[in-house]
Amino acid sequence: MSFDTVASQKAFVEKQMLPFDLLADVKGSITKAFGVPHLGKFASRQAYLFKEGKLVWKQEKVSAGSQGEDLLRALETLE
Numbered sequence: 001m002s003f004d005t006v007a008s009q010k011a012f013v014e015k016q017m018l019p020f021d022l023l024a025d026v027k028g029s030i031t032k033a034f035g036v037p038h039l040g041k042f043a044s045r046q047a048y049l050f051k052e053g054k055l056v057w058k059q060e061k062v063s064a065g066s067q068g069e070d071l072l073r074a075l076e077t078l079e
Contacts, residue, residue, distance in 0.1 A: 001025050003041045049074055 001023040002009070009022040025031050028038070037044045047067060049057035057074040059067075 001030060003028060003031070003038075003043065047071060049078075051078060 003026060004024055005026055006024045009024045013022055031038060031043050034046070034048070036046055045062040045064065047059040047062050047070070048055060049071065056078060059070060062070070
């Protein structure tokens with residue numbers, strides 16, 4: 001999710017050939033609801049995992065380099 005427009009997100013998905021949609025939070029309402037700190041149009045990177053509609057894991061200080069591994073470890077603990 002980012003502050004980018006829906007069209008911008010869609011173009012990024014197509015360019016990168018991502019197998020999933022990205023969400024656009026143009027007004028910043030979702031970012032605000034989750035309490036994500038931001039500076040202008042740049043929000044801090046955070047990760048959330050929901051299961052059956054409930055938040056089961058949250059990572060507030062995310063490293064782009066290890067985010068995938070961190071998420072996989074979190075998924076393993078939920079099985």
